[in-house]
Amino acid sequence: MDLALTPEQEMLKSAVRGFIQQEYPKNVLLEMAESGDAVPSEPWQKLVETGWMGILIPQEFGGEGGSFTDAGVMFEELGRGPVPGPHISSSVLSAFAIMAGGSDVQKREWLPAIARGERLLVPAVTEADYSWHPEDVHAVARSNGSGVQVDGVKVYVFDATFATHLLCAVRSENGNDVGLVMVPADSPGVSVRPLEGFGWNLAEVRLENVSVDPSNVLGGSIAGGWSALIQGIGNTIPILCAYQVGACQAVYEMSVEYSRTRVQFGTPIGRFQRVQDHIINLVNQLDAARWTTYETLWKMDAGREATDSIHLAKAVGSTAYHEACNFAHEVHAGVGSMTEYGLTLHTAASRTLYHYLGEPRVHKRLLADTLGL
Amino acid sequence: MDFEPRYTQEQEEFRQEVREWLKDNVSPDISHPADSAKSGPEQYDLRRDLGRRLGSKGWLWATAPEEYGGGGLSLDHAVVLEEEVDSYGLTIPPYYDSGGRLGGASIMVWGSEEQKQEFLPKIFRGEVRTWQLLTEPEAGSDVASVKTRAERNGDEYVINGQKVFVGSDLGCDYMWTLTCTDNEAPRHQNLGWFMIPADLPGITVQPMDLLIAGGESGAGSGVKNTVYFDNVRVPAFNLVGGENEGWKVATTHLELEHGSGGRIGRNWMVDNLFDYCRKTNRRGEPLTKDPDVRDRLIDIYMEAEVARLFNLRNYWMRHSKTNLTYEGPQASYFRKMSGLRMSTAILDILGPSALTHDETWGAGNGHMESHQRSAIVAIHPGGTADIQKVIMARRIGIGREVRERAGALA
Numbered sequence: 001m002d003l004a005l006t007p008e009q010e011m012l013k014s015a016v017r018g019f020i021q022q023e024y025p026k027n028v029l030l031e032m033a034e035s036g037d038a039v040p041s042e043p044w045q046k047l048v049e050t051g052w053m054g055i056l057i058p059q060e061f062g063g064e065g066g067s068f069t070d071a072g073v074m075f076e077e078l079g080r081g082p083v084p085g086p087h088i089s090s091s092v093l094s095a096f097a098i099m100a101g102g103s104d105v106q107k108r109e110w111l112p113a114i115a116r117g118e119r120l121l122v123p124a125v126t127e128a129d130y131s132w133h134p135e136d137v138h139a140v141a142r143s144n145g146s147g148v149q150v151d152g153v154k155v156y157v158f159d160a161t162f163a164t165h166l167l168c169a170v171r172s173e174n175g176n177d178v179g180l181v182m183v184p185a186d187s188p189g190v191s192v193r194p195l196e197g198f199g200w201n202l203a204e205v206r207l208e209n210v211s212v213d214p215s216n217v218l219g220g221s222i223a224g225g226w227s228a229l230i231q232g233i234g235n236t237i238p239i240l241c242a243y244q245v246g247a248c249q250a251v252y253e254m255s256v257e258y259s260r261t262r263v264q265f266g267t268p269i270g271r272f273q274r275v276q277d278h279i280i281n282l283v284n285q286l287d288a289a290r291w292t293t294y295e296t297l298w299k300m301d302a303g304r305e306a307t308d309s310i311h312l313a314k315a316v317g318s319t320a321y322h323e324a325c326n327f328a329h330e331v332h333a334g335v336g337s338m339t340e341y342g343l344t345l346h347t348a349a350s351r352t353l354y355h356y357l358g359e360p361r362v363h364k365r366l367l368a369d370t371l372g373l
Numbered sequence: 374m375d376f377e378p379r380y381t382q383e384q385e386e387f388r389q390e391v392r393e394w395l396k397d398n399v400s401p402d403i404s405h406p407a408d409s410a411k412s413g414p415e416q417y418d419l420r421r422d423l424g425r426r427l428g429s430k431g432w433l434w435a436t437a438p439e440e441y442g443g444g445g446l447s448l449d450h451a452v453v454l455e456e457e458v459d460s461y462g463l464t465i466p467p468y469y470d471s472g473g474r475l476g477g478a479s480i481m482v483w484g485s486e487e488q489k490q491e492f493l494p495k496i497f498r499g500e501v502r503t504w505q506l507l508t509e510p511e512a513g514s515d516v517a518s519v520k521t522r523a524e525r526n527g528d529e530y531v532i533n534g535q536k537v538f539v540g541s542d543l544g545c546d547y548m549w550t551l552t553c554t555d556n557e558a559p560r561h562q563n564l565g566w567f568m569i570p571a572d573l574p575g576i577t578v579q580p581m582d583l584l585i586a587g588g589e590s591g592a593g594s595g596v597k598n599t600v601y602f603d604n605v606r607v608p609a610f611n612l613v614g615g616e617n618e619g620w621k622v623a624t625t626h627l628e629l630e631h632g633s634g635g636r637i638g639r640n641w642m643v644d645n646l647f648d649y650c651r652k653t654n655r656r657g658e659p660l661t662k663d664p665d666v667r668d669r670l671i672d673i674y675m676e677a678e679v680a681r682l683f684n685l686r687n688y689w690m691r692h693s694k695t696n697l698t699y700e701g702p703q704a705s706y707f708r709k710m711s712g713l714r715m716s717t718a719i720l721d722i723l724g725p726s727a728l729t730h731d732e733t734w735g736a737g738n739g740h741m742e743s744h745q746r747s748a749i750v751a752i753h754p755g756g757t758a759d760i761q762k763v764i765m766a767r768r769i770g771i772g773r774e775v776r777e778r779a780g781a782l783a
C-alpha cells in the first residue's frame with residue numbers, strides 16, 4: 001500500500017498547476033464565463049499545445065498513453081480553475097467511446113485529431129426527458145440513399161457550444177437500437193443554442209435533416225454504439241471526479257483563507273464555531289470525494305473490477321462539489337455572491353456537473369444493483 | 374497509488390506460522406455476545422490468557438521494541454497478525470486495555486529509560502491490564518482542567534480526587550492518569566502524568582450504570598466506573614515526563630485516541646445489515662427490494678466506505694510518516710456521526726426488532742439492539758464529536774491564532 005503520487009505525477013501536478021495559474025487567472029475565467037468564449041481563446045490554444053488533451057489516448061493514436069491516475073492528477077488541477085472547455089467531454093468521454101466502439105479506421109482518423117485538439121467531439125446524449133437511459137433517446141438516424149440522415153433535439157448538452165463535431169446518441173430507424181453518430185457541428189441543419197441562466201456551458205442542439213457520411217456512424221452500425229458510450233462514461237467518471245476534487249480543494253482553500261482574514265465582532269470569523277462547522281463540513285466533503293476518487297483511479301489502473309467504485313465516486317463526488325459550494329457561500333456571505341469574487345464560477349460548475357453523466361441519485365441506484373441488493 | 378496491502382513472501386510465511394499457532398492457542402470456548410458487557414469473568418480469563426500467550430511470543434504489541442518486551446517486528450508482520458486474529462472475530466489485545474496503544478505509546482515517547490524498563494515489558498507481554506483515567510466530574514472535554522491533586526511528599530506523591538467514566542468491568546493492574554501537580558501554575562503547565570498500580574491503598578472503584586454496550590473490544594468492557602483516590606501514595610518514580618509536564622505526555626495519547634492511528638478494515642455491521650435485509654421478507658419480498666430501504670442501505674454503505682477510506686488514509690499517513698494535521702479527528706468525527714446515522718437507518722428499516730435482544734424477536738442476534746445503544750454513547754469517548762471538530766478547526770488553522778500541530782507519536 002502506498003497512497004502517494006509517483007515523482008513523475010508530482011511533477012505533472014506542479015506543471016499543470018503552474019500553467020493554470022499563468023494562463024487561467026480569475027479575471028480570464030470570469031471573462032470566459034461572461035462571453036462563453038472558452039475555446040477560441042489563447043489559453044485554450046496553449047492548453048491544447050501542451051499535449052495534455054491526449055493524456056489518456058494511446059500512443060499509437062497520437063496520445064500520451066497515460067494512466068488513469070496520471071490523467072486524474074492533471075484534471076484535478078484543471079478543476080481548481082474551474083477551467084472550462086471540452087477537455088473532459090471531447091478528449092476523455094468521446095475518446096473513450098471511440099476506443100470502445102470505433103472501427104480501426106475511425107480510431108486512426110479521430111483519436112489523433114482529438115488528442116491534438118483539432119477536433120472537439122462533444123457528446124450530445126440527453127433530450128427533453130432528461131436522463132442517461134437509452135429509452136429516452138428519440139433522435140433518429142435514417143438511411144437516405146448513400147448517407148445517413150439525423151433528426152432530433154438534444155437538450156442540456158454540456159460543452160456543445162465548443163464543439164467542432166457532435167457525438168450524437170441516435171435511435172435506429174426500426175427503433176430497436178441506440179448508437180452514436182459523429183456529426184460535424186457546421187453541417188447544414190445543425191444549430192446550437194446556449195441555454196442561458198445558472199447552467200454551465202449547457203446548450204440545446206437541433207438536428208434537422210442533417211446528412212452525414214455513413215463512415216461517421218461509430219463502429220459502422222447503430223447497434224453497439226450505446227454500449228460504447230456506457231463504457232466511455234464508466235471510464236470518464238473517475239476523471240470527472242478528479243476534476244471535482246480539484247474544484248472542491250480550491251473552494252476549500254478560498255473559504256479557509258477568507259475565514260482567517262475576514263474580521264467581525266473584533267475577531268477573525270474562523271474563531272466562531274458556527275463558521276468552523278461550515279469549513280469542517282466542507283473539508284469532509286472534499287476528502288470524501290478525494291479518497292473515493294483516488295481509490296477508483298487506482299482500481300482502473302490496476303485492472304480491478306471498479307463498477308461499484310465508479311458509482312460510489314460519482315455519487316459522493318458530485319454531492320461533495322455541490323455541498324462544498326453551499327458551505328463556502330455560508331462562510332463568505334455577501335462577498336461570495338459577487339460574481340467578481342470568483343466563488344460563483346464554482347457554484348455554477350458544481351450544479352451542472354451534478355447532473356453530468358448521471359446525478360448522485362442515479363448512481364446510488366446503480367450502486368445498489370452492483371452490490372446485488 | 375496503491376490501495377492494497379501487498380504481501381511479501383516473508384509475510385506469507387509469517388502468516389502460516391501465525392495461523393498454525395492460533396489454531397493451537399485460541400480457545401474454542403471464547404464467545405462473542407452482542408453486548409460484551411454480558412460476558413463474565415470466565416470469558417475475560419480466556420482472553421487474558423490468550424493475551425499472555427500472544428505477549429510471550431512478542432505478538433501482542435508486535436511493533437514495540439523487543440528490549441521493552443515488544444515483538445520488534447515490522448508493520449508488515451503486525452498487519453498479518455491483525456488480519457489473522459480478526460478472522461477469529463478477535464482484536465489485539467483480545468480484551469479492553471488502554472496500556473499498549475495509548476499508555477505504553479506515551480511512555481515510549483516521554484518515559485525515562487528506567488520507567489520504560491519498569492512499565493513497558495509488563496504491558497507489551499500482556500501481563501497487566503491498564504485503564505485510562507482522564508475524565509473527572511468537572512473535567513470532561515476540558516481535560517486539562519483536571520482537579521485530582523498530586524502533592525509531592527518525600528519520595529512519593531499523595532493523590533486525592535475522583536475520576537469518572539473510566540476503565541471496564543473486572544478490574545485492572547495499572548491506571549494511568551492525569552493529575553494537577555501545581556494549583557498555582559498556568560494552564561497546561563500544572564499537570565502530572567502517573568502510572569499507578571491499581572492495588573495501592575486508598576483506591577476505590579465503583580461501577581457506573583450506563584447505556585453503553587460493547588464498543589471496546591473484549592469481555593466485560595461495556596462497563597465504566599467512578600474511581601476515588603483517597604490519600605493514595607504513589608512512588609515519585611511513577612511520574613512520567615516530569616512534574617508539571619503532564620500535558621505534553623497527554624498530547625501523545627490524545628492524538629492517538631483522536632483516530633490518527635488509522636486502521637485497515639471494513640465495517641462488518643454493514644454486511645450484517647445487508648444480510649439481514651436480504652433474508653427478511655416484508656409483504657412477500659425481501660426488504661432489499663423496497664426502494665426506500667435500498668436508498669437508506671446505500672446511504673449507509675457510502676458513509677461506511679468514506680469512513681473506511683479515511684481510516685485507510687490515516688493508517689498510511691501514520692506509517693509512511695506523512696505529517697498529519699486534521700485527519701485524525703476527521704476520521705473520528707466521521708465515524709461517530711455516521712455510526713449514529715446508521716443507527717437511525719437501522720431503526721427505520723427494522724422497526725422495533727432493533728430495540729430488543731430477545732432471542733425470538735430481536736434482530737440479528739441482539740447485534741442490532743446493541744448498536745442502537747452503542748451508536749449514541751460512542752459519540753463521547755476520546756473527545757466528543759464536537760470536540761473533534763474543535764480540534765480540526767485548530768489544525769486547519771482557523772480555530773486559534775497559531776495553527777495547532779498534531780501531538781508527537783514517536
Ligand SMILES: Cc1cc2nc3c(=O)[nH]c(=O)nc-3n(C[C@H](O)[C@H](O)[C@H](O)COP(=O)(O)OP(=O)(O)OC[C@H]3O[C@@H](n4cnc5c(N)ncnc54)[C@H](O)[C@@H]3O)c2cc1C
Pocket residue numbers: 273505506507508512513514515537538539540585597750751753754755756757758759760763
Ligand atoms: C462509553 C464511554 C467511555 C469512556 N471511556 C473513558 C475512559 O476510558 N477514560 C476516560 O478518562 N474517560 C472516558 N470517557 C469520558 C469521555 O472522555 C467524556 O465523556 C468526554 O470527554 C466528554 O466529557 P463530558 O462527558 O464531561 O462532556 P462535556 O465536556 O461536559 O461536554 C458537554 C457538551 O459540551 C460540548 N463542549 C464542551 N466543550 C466544548 C467546546 N470547547 N466547544 C464546543 N463544544 C464543547 C461537548 O461537545 C458536549 O456536547 C468515556 C465516556 C463514555 C461515554
